[in-house]
Amino acid sequence: MKKRDKLLVKICVGTSCFVQGGADLLLYNDFLNPELLDRFEFEGCSCLEACKAVNDADVESKPPFVMINGKLHGNMNSDKLNKLLSDEI
């Protein structure tokens, strides 16, 4: 069987994301379902440039940001990341 390419997960480590929860997301090795860890490739990103357009009314447009397979997700936390990644596969 051909090995499937891993999907890319980019975690923003810019100032604004880092102080608002991004630091916890970097511990992905500890809180993610072990099965998920093998299916994705994790990478840091110095700034996803999403923090410049925060819309106060929309909770989803707030830091910390994570990009999963090219799609931007805001207001991330460990549970949400677990759920989103499970949905992805």
Added chain:
Amino acid sequence: MNDIFIDVDYSQVYKHGQKIGGDVFLLSRNPDRNQIVAILSDGLGSGVKANVLASLTAHMAHNLSFSPMDLTHSAKIIMDTLPVCKERKISYSTFSIADIRYDNTAEKIIVNFLEYDNPPALFFQGPKNIPWTGETIDLQRKGAFKKELLHRQTFNLEIGDRLLMLSDGVTQSGLGLSMPLGWRIGGVNKFIERTLENNTEISSKSLTKAIVNKALNLDGFTSRDDITCSCIYVRKPRRTLIVTGPPFSKESDVILGEKIKAFNGKKIVSGGTTALIVSRLFDKKLKVDLTCWSSEVPPASNMEGITLVTEGMLTLSKVATHLEAKTPVYDLPNDPVKKFIEIIENSDQVHFIVGTKINEAHQDPNIPVEIGIRRTIIGRLRKALEDNYLKETSQEYL
């Protein structure tokens, strides 16, 4: 900024069991008058009494060096002033004075060197020891209890030259223990030559530390006199460029790129957006290094051509806090702040390029107060570097 840097530093171990030393090293830089004065003085005996004698000598020599008076005359005044020891009924302390003057471009560095009763200072050109040729002056002071011979020499220092001043604790180390007559000046000389051959660009701090440690080792780790060694080293300055913040206008990005490219030395880019700009300008990939971070400081990144890429305000404010507190590098966790401090501690001149664009994302009230205004943090960094680490700093806005 100057193209020549004069690196002066010293290391010292007190006599075993003493809390205060009888050797005093004094250094003062007077950039307004292009003058540096370094003095090493050894007082009679050890402990508090010796410290009083040596401090008195050193401070007098120091003040007199900044006066227009001739150094030989200064030496006479010092010896006339020293208090008399109650037990030995003599007044005595040794001293070496290196009065360094340079012109504005620092192309010519002249040392006026005067020595009284210290072990002969050592002069090195590269790893090679150059013997002294100076004159010896007999002071013939009234009330002298012994023949007082001053050694005096004026010479030029060039890039790669070193002048080392030692106290007798170094040359007499190991006396009667591992070596019948102690390490002696010849042994010290050989040790320095060997060290310099292995590491031609060793800093004054590391070199003097190596010498003092070796002397302590010869003494069986129980120093029997104060061991002090100082070094004056002339070299090309090590420079670091710190780029932080995006330029005010997009058109200035190119200028920023050119400035980074033209800079000769280590380069630090601090700031996520700034890093993206630089990465785009140089067409180099930015890779975040997820192995190096802590809960307080975001990870650093790697980029070809840039020594260190870090996050912006959190890292900088942490760096400023540690520099202000003079935290030793080995006490820091392995995070970008440590790398940052290591780089600037190892450079002599630090140049800041500060982008003045306002970061919209930092206007959010949820963000902690540590994220201040970029300019304030750079101000703190510069002050700490100049006051605590004696670095030259400069900055420009873009």
